Amino acid sequence: MGADAEVVCPQIVPSLDAVLACSQLDKKTPDAVADGSLSSTMQQFVPIIRSGSFTDIGPRRFMEDEHIRIDDLCMHLGSMFTCPKPSAFYGVFDGHGGPEAAAYVRNNVNRFFFEDVNFPEASELNDIFLQGVENCLRQAFLLADLALSDDCSISTSSGTTALTALILGRLLLVANAGDCRAVLCRKGEAIDMSQDHRPTYPSEKRRVEELGGYIDDGYLNGVLSVTRALGDWDMKLPKGSASPLIADPELRQIILTEDDEFLIIGCDGIWDVLSSQQAVSIVRRGLRRHDDPELCAKELVREALRLHTFDNLTVIVVCFSSFDHQREQSGSRPRRFRCSLSAEALSTLNSLLETNDSH
Known part of the structure; x- marks a missing residue:
């Protein structure tokens, strides 16, 4: 189950342009994000963070996926670190x-995302803190990319996609470089929180070709199935040069509301055979049955295997509240059934009860 790849204790991040672009997903609070009054919107709903994950080698000979779960970021980083609560960090790295x-x-x-980048500290969200977090996140991806180049023990042909998700209070921030995907469930509807960086995606294809690269049969320079990744230095131009293959993350964020149920983070082995909405529906049904995010992650992986995916599989499911809490918020109650008995049946039932009492 890849338990060694997990740090379970309660998360990562995006840009002011991305804030404005993604705030439209949250119809209740976009103005608050745009005008800088983020902290005033953070008091209405407090997520209750819990997560589960599952991995499988799939039909491949080797497992190249890695992932991390931190359900309490403040506790994980220590008492000297201050950030809005709840705070959590998740990542999937598809090698x-x-x-x-x-x-x-x-x-x-820890080193790339929080220590070497001097991750900002604040007890409440505000625009200055958010901008600092965004800058740190971008820097972390680039630091990791450069470190892969400098470490002689890492092959220059080895690379990895990276998708991270950070929760700070009610703010969900997703950063992605590659074709892993984060999908938010809002009242049963799938909302993509990342874009797959594949060579066939029009804006990526255009960027690649403008920088001298080419797409051959859906592969970057005829070799790689993604246009953004960390590492792969045998395909990148010398440091400091603009390269068709980049490590820059695309950043998206959203303000969580009572309608937001959970987040799915998965490698491309999941999305090769399942749509975002199909995955959300599977997890939602699972939570209604057993309310266990880890079991939901396992069920999603099993469904991808049943559909004959060709890749390694990694899934993280992050819940923002329990199913019972969502039911209370919606005002729904368990169904109660009434039945009526005929006079004859009622008389028979009373006779049986009296007989039992006499014994």
């Missing part, structure tokens, strides 16, 4: 060309 790059990034998450 290629060997497992080295993905394992290296996962094993150095």
Whole structure:
């Protein structure tokens, strides 16, 4: 189950342009995000964070996926670190060309994302803190990319996609480089919180070609199935040069509301055979049955295997409240059934009860 890849205790981040772009997903609070009054919107709903994950090698000979779960970021980073609560961090790293790059990034998450970038501290969200977090996140991806180049133990042909999610109070921030995907469930509807960076995606294809790269049969320079990744230095131009293959993350964020039920983070082995909405429906049904995010992650992986995915599989499911809490918020109650008995049946039932009492 990949338990070694997990740090379970309660998360990562995006840009002011992305704030404005993604705030439209939250019809209740976009103005608050745009005009800088973020903290005033954070008091209405407090997520209750819990998560589960599951991994499977799939039909591949080697497992190249890595992931991390931190359900309490403040506790994980120590008492000297201050950030809005609740705080949590999750990441999925889908390696290629060997497992080295993905394992290296996962094993150095603390250093890349929080220590070397001087992650800002604040007890409440505000625009200055948000901008600092965004800058740190972008820097972390680039630091990890450069570290893969400098470490002689990592093959230059080894690389990894990376998707991270950070929760700070009610703010969900997703950063992505590659074709892992984060999907938010809002009242049963799937909302993509990331874009798959594949060579066939029009804006990525245009960027690649403008920088001298080419797309051959859906592959970047005829070799790689993604246009953004950490590592892969045998495909990148010298440091400081603009390269068709980049490590820059795309950032998206949203303000969570009572309608937001959970987040799915998965590698491309899931999305190759399932749509975002199909995955949300599977997890939602699972939560209604057993309210266990880890079991939901396992069920999603099993469904992808049943549909004959060709890749390694990694899924993280992050719940923002219990199913019972969502039911209370919606005002729904368990169904109660009434039945009526005929006079004859009622008389028979009373006779049986009296007989039992006499014994």
